[in-house]
Amino acid sequence: MSLTHFQRYQTWYAAFFLSSYIFINNTINASSNIMEAQRDGELPFMIWEPFVWEYSSAIGTLLLFPALVWLLQAQPLNWQKITRSLFIYFIASVIFSLLHVGIMVAIRKIIYNVQGMQYDFGLVWFELLYEYRKDLWGFLFLIVVIKTYQYVVSQLTGQATPITHAEDAPQDLNFDRLLVKKLGKEFIICTDQIDWLESSGNYVNLHIGTRIYPLRATMTHLISRLEPQGFCRIHRSHAIRLDAIESITPLSSGDSEIKLITGKVLNLSRRYKEQFKGQINSSAVWV
Structure with missing residues (x-):
């Protein structure tokens, strides 16, 4: 694959590799849940359920990923105003988690209803706190992935x-x-x-x-x-x-x-x- 071809379609390549990574990772998580349950004895769930749990989470992450890219462009980390930047990113992480939970719960409810079953999210405040712990790590991980990818691409492509004609020349010349x-x-x-x-x-x-x-x-x-x-x-x-x-x-x-x-x-x-x-x-x- 030539560098020019990659430059032209780099957004599609990035989306493909990110989607592949997330779905492979979540497939491994789902199969691990099944194997661990089988090792302990009788399965406490239907064999398709872990895949619904993991894939609904993956879909939520992918749908929110463009918003995260936009956040990094609109509000880049400002080391001179680090307190303000950290506050903005903290609020963004909370919103990210709430939206992620909302998307995956909605998907699960739809699939469970189609199967004639009821999906129980659990005690709301406890589950939201539980999910935020995981989503915060995912939020930070995706930021690192985006910044690393942008740096590598900028180094490869230039x-x-x-x-301007002078050091102090205005930028609109x-x-x-x-x-x-x-x-x-x-x-x-x-x-x-x-x-x-x-x-x-x-x-x-x-x-x-x-x-x-x-x-x-x-x-x-x-x-x-x-x-x-x-x-x-x-x-x-x-x-x-x-x-x-x-x-x-x-x-x-x-x-x-x-x-x-x-x-x-x-x-x-x-x-x-x-x-x-x-x-x-x-x-x-x-x-």
Whole structure:
């Protein structure tokens, strides 16, 4: 698997590996419950019940995982205000546990009702405290997993940062160079090497040939800074360097296809067509 392929689909790979780990771990837990009960004598439950208990917990964790990723982005740990950060994460862990318990209990009740049985959660306050102990550990474990994964990916793929013309230059100035950090090395890329831009959450992926470098920015803010360098937005999620265009093909839908010199084909949305034509005309050299 090439690094470029991984960069393009890293969210799906992360989801697959996390799901696989959680379900394998919970399958082992369920089978351990059955084996321990058999070793002690007669089973006090139906053989499918431990799997319902464990898988309902796994589903709850996976459903809440995106919220945990969002929390780390919206409220990163601030060591200068560590008391405030710890308080926020403590409240988040309590909410995480309550939602996790609510999801898994709801799933269990539905399955038990389908089987014509009644699911008893137990003494509420005691069970919530019991579950919070486990959920707090799971909450912290997932944070470590997310931060470790992000660090490893950033080291493998590199990350770009705009280079301003002076140390004290404000961050909204136009720029024509990027500093890329990758595997402990730093090197400079000129913006005229970028073929196209791709919005990806809080980042914009810079496509340079077969390489991809993430830059922490929004597409709207970044394209406003790169327009003087000959870039144009063509879609809600895409922008291109005009000099990288090979051909433009109109479509019956009113959109167009733009083929880049690299062979990449991107969609020109009707919403951005007039703006695109304006920039093409203003940058054209008539002879």
